[in-house]
Amino acid sequence: MTARDSETSYESVTPGGTGVSGHDPDSGGHFGSYGGRFMPEALIAAQDELAAEYDKARDDPEFVAELERLLRDYAGRPSPLTEVERFGAHAGGARVLLKREDLNHTGSHKINNVLGQALLVKRMGKRRVIAETGAGQHGVATATACALLDLDCVIYMGATDTRRQALNVARMRLLGAEVRPVEAGSATLKDAINEALRDWVTNVADTHYLLGTAAGAHPFPLMVRNLHKVIGEESREQVLRRTGRLPDAVVACVGGGSNAIGIFHGFIDDPGVRLVGMEAGGHGLDSGEHGAALTSGSPGTLHGARSYLLQDEDGQIAEAYSISAGLDYPGVGPEHAWLADTGRAEYRAVTDEEAMHAFRLLSRTEGIIPAIESAHALAGALRLGAELGPEAVLVVSLSGRGDKDMDTAAHYFGLVPEAGITGEDQG
Amino acid sequence: MSLHEVFRDCAAQRRAALIGYLPAGFPTVPDSAELFRAMVRGDGDTPGCDVVEIGIPYSDPVMDGPTIQAAGGEALRNGFRVRQLFDLVATVAEAGAAPVVMTYWNPVHRYGPDAFARDLAAAGGLGVITPDLIPDEADEWLTAARRYDLDRIFLVAPSSTDRRLAMTAEAGSGFLYAASVMGVTGARDSVSGSARDLVRRTREHTELPIGVGLGVRTAEHAAEVGSFADGVIVGSAFVSRVRREGTTGVAEFAAELGRGVRSNPAPVPEVVD
DSSP: OOSOOOOSOGGGSOTTOOSOOTTOOOTTOEETTEEOOOOOHHHHHHHHHHHHHHHHHHTOHHHHHHHHHIIIIISOOSOOEEEOHHHHTTTTTOEEEEEEGGGSGGGBTHHHHHHHHHHHHHHHTOOEEEEEESSSHHHHHHHHHHHHHTOEEEEEEEHHHHHHTHHHHHHHHHTTOEEEEEOSTTSSHHHHHHHHHHHHHHHTTTEEEOOOSSOSSTTHHHHHHHHHHHHHHHHHHHHHHHHSSOOSEEEEEOSSOHHHHHHHTTTTTOTTSEEEEEEEEETOGGGTOSOOHHHHOEEEEETTEEEEEOBOTTOOBOOOOOSSGGGOOSBOOHHHHHHHHHTSEEEEEEEHHHHHHHHHHHHHHHSOOBOHHHHHHHHHHHHHHHHHOTTOEEEEEEOBBSGGGHHHHHHHHTOSTTSOOOOSOOO | OOHHHHHHHHHHTTSOEEEEEEETTSSOHHHHHHHHHHHHHTTSSSOOOSEEEEEOOOSOOTTOOHHHHHHHHHHHHTTOOGGGHHHHHHHHHHHTSEEEEEOOHHHHHHHOHHHHHHHHHHTTOOEEEOTTOOGGGOHHHHHHHHHTTOEEEOEEOTTOOHHHHHHHHHHOOSOEEEEOSSSOSOOOSSOOHHHHHHHHHHHTTOOSOEEEESSOOSHHHHHHHHTTOSEEEEOHHHHHHHHHHHHHHHHHHHHHHHHHHHSOOOOOOOOOO
16 A cells, blocks of 8 residues: 555545534533542643633634644644555455554554644743653653754653663653653652643643543543544544445544544534454453453543543552553543443453454564554554454554564564564564 | 630730641641640640640642641551540540641542531541632531531631632631641741731731741740731641650640740831832
8 A cells, every 4th residue: 555645635524623522521520520620729720721812722723723733744644544454354354444644643543632732831821841651652752842843841750660761761852852751659650640730730831741542631641632532533534535435333442542543523413433442461460460441440530530440449540451551540631431331432451462363464464563552552452353243444543653562572583683583473 | 726716815924826737647646636736735834835736647748848748648658447536526525725737628528528628526626727628629628627517727828819718608617727838838937917917918818816837946936926816826846846756746746836935025106018
């Protein structure tokens, strides 16, 4: 397949979302019984300011046009939809089409959200941006937008993750961001979010917390979703043009769930299209070592919202596990919790092993190395294709590229002499 | 004795109430029972805390600085379970102080707000401070707390708008917790000027007593805060004292602070910063 699909005119879809859809939360940010604002009072004024500013911006033609320009000229949208026939042959012969968010500037879907929020920061007159990052993708995207728009940038990253993703730390520093390793707790993504929240409550007057996923307190889940809706809107138009029909299913990986909610929303009013989210099954749900909040967790409050999460019987938050740092999170965005309860979307878990199998399969059959996060969606497509057969059309969100994961992959598959051979499958 | 009566009695003595915080189960459950008794007892000359905040250690304490994070983490590593909270509440009540619980919302959500209120009231607890539950999200909690006659102690902050101060005061009972600075818990070298301003703004909306917390660490701070607030809240400094000097140090520190709130400094003219 060719890499670039030029069939779609970008102007036909509107980034950032305009107006109120039938899928917006109530004014307090509730999707059914999920979402809301379980936040310290000290931050409520800032959340209110952000919600009000976002409400104005999303209907302001100047803001929409500026975001549209950046997404087109800077991020490279629209991203192509690539049909992958050789990979599809392993998915029960189904037609599989990949939404290529990996081809965006900075290598993942994260840039959509970051550009939108960074423009909002300028509108609000704040100078300083803080963000959390797990694998480093959101941190790199945030540092990028801050470099572009001349904003001070501090990235909180779990100390464990700074060691696992040393190159992304260097990348963020090169872009002018300050990276602060977080030693507290498990020293991973959830602790980075905690530390960013502590910074925000202390410096909220001049600081915006640029949250990287469709989770957290209102208005983040709504705003981040709308900024990623462009993924689904482009996909719908592209798949119709290419195949003349809507897909049977749209598949995406779910950690916090931002790429999934973005692509789902392009199809949410098409009842014949199944929306399928793939969570991190880690070493298997029975092992207790996974990140499958929807498949295996229970309702609770974390980082500002009520949603599903991994917790013990006392309500202490459990440590998640996944081979993919981007899915290594014990919670999930509140709209996914609502979509799961209402049945509009379905969620399944994919183990490390299944994800790594799909990771290598796509690399070898199509010459595309996916992010390990996205490989979870690909593994889901292999399963769904087998279930639905060769007549099926599947759209898969390829949310990021796999360059950042080469160290993990090299160790897993034993690809370099000094790496331990830990993958059992030597192919 | 209710919180209302505690603040009324302190006001009759022309002083602020002393409110001390420690995490439950820190460093262990039996040790923490001793520490709570010491906080109440004081040194024999001067009594200690009028109100004790019993904190539920939590895995993700986003409102706490390093001192309380570390203490809560230690309690959890030593095996603290939420069901052990209630005996500690009873310990504080038996020692003669007013016990309230300070907790992030998820442990209560998980326990079940109604069951939590029931068990807390049965142990002699008087109310709950909820740093990450605002009245907007508190319907279920307000129902449960009213049912078991527990006070609902919400926070106000320097960033709170007047509209939110009024709404929070209306929903709360017992007292209002004024976070004196924008930031997390932790002892500071001086008491922020924003505390006085926040107390003044809050009083325009309520007759409820107002306790001031975040940053109080000496008898002098306690005296100063006590000159304009109805309650002086001390947390991280108690944790540090446990680390340095154990139970005896906590009893002495409680008495020092007790002398601070009783020192009756000349009334400080109200300052608007």
